[in-house]
Amino acid sequence: MSPQNDRNIYLIGPRASGKTTLGRLLADHLGRPFVDLDARFVEKHGETIADLVGREGWEAFRRAEAAILAETEQTPGQVVATGGGAVLVPENRAVLARGLVFYLQAQPERLAERLMADMNEAQRPKLTQLGLREEITATLAEREPLYLSCAHACLPERGPEELLQFALRALAAW
Numbered sequence: 001m002s003p004q005n006d007r008n009i010y011l012i013g014p015r016a017s018g019k020t021t022l023g024r025l026l027a028d029h030l031g032r033p034f035v036d037l038d039a040r041f042v043e044k045h046g047e048t049i050a051d052l053v054g055r056e057g058w059e060a061f062r063r064a065e066a067a068i069l070a071e072t073e074q075t076p077g078q079v080v081a082t083g084g085g086a087v088l089v090p091e092n093r094a095v096l097a098r099g100l101v102f103y104l105q106a107q108p109e110r111l112a113e114r115l116m117a118d119m120n121e122a123q124r125p126k127l128t129q130l131g132l133r134e135e136i137t138a139t140l141a142e143r144e145p146l147y148l149s150c151a152h153a154c155l156p157e158r159g160p161e162e163l164l165q166f167a168l169r170a171l172a173a174w
Contacts, residue, residue, distance in 0.1 A: 006076040009171075010096050012147055013104035014140055015084040016114035018163060022104065022155075023081035025164045030171075036081045040068050062089055069095050084139070087146040096150045100174065102167055103151035108136045110157060 009026065011019040020036050027034035041049060041064060053061050066089050072080050073095060080099075086092045112133050148154070153170040155163055 008072055008076060008099035009079045010099045010101045011079070011081045011104060012087055012096065012101055012150055013084065014106060014111055014136070014143065016111045017084075017104040017106040017157075018160065019081035019104055021160050022102075022163045022167065023079050025160055026167055027079040029164060029168065030079065033075070033078045034081075035072055035078050037065060037068055037072075037083050037086065038081075041065060044068065058085075065089075066092050073098065085143070087143060087150055093146070093150055100171070101150050101152050102170065103147045103154045104157075104163070105154055106157045108133065108140055111136050111140075 009032075011023050011026075013019055020038075023034050023036065026032075038049060041061075045052065045064060049061055052064065062085065065083055065086060069080075069082065069086060069092050072078060082092075082096075087096070115132060115136070152174075153167075155166045155170075158166065
């Protein structure tokens with residue numbers, strides 16, 4: 001594997017932007033292992049994100065998430081779907097910078113549609129006391145500058161197969 005090929009590929013973006021879906025497709029296409037940080041959290045901690053957040057708060061989850069993200073560096077060549085808020089932690093942004101980062105962009109309306117179709121509150125607990133659409137808009141406004149600062153490439157809102165083609169073209173350019 002060339003040095004470029006063994007860099008981890010990190011997928012960032014808001015909840016329901018398609019990170020896990022694209023991550024699986026990209027990993028399969030490239031023959032790389034796939035890691036979903038949220039799923040890894042559940043495996044490692046034996047509880048849902050919502051359970052930890054409800055008991056100890058978002059800061060406790062962010063610490064646990066940061067530890068799991070840091071562990072991904074021990075195995076090069078993976079495709080890693082991060083949580084939507086992973087970019088909030090400076091140490092996480094440093095880990096991301098050592099890999100190749102794709103930002104999956106999505107309009108707030110589309111994110112709301114996807115979340116309403118699959119609320120999965122154990123995996124995606126509420127971030128604020130706002131309604132869903134307002135929460136998405138506020139969260140995206142806060143995080144978008146961080147997503148953009150971390151991204152090597154921005155992938156526009158598209159279907160999974162088209163996103164895969166965008167990602168493959170970006171990888172070929174590196």
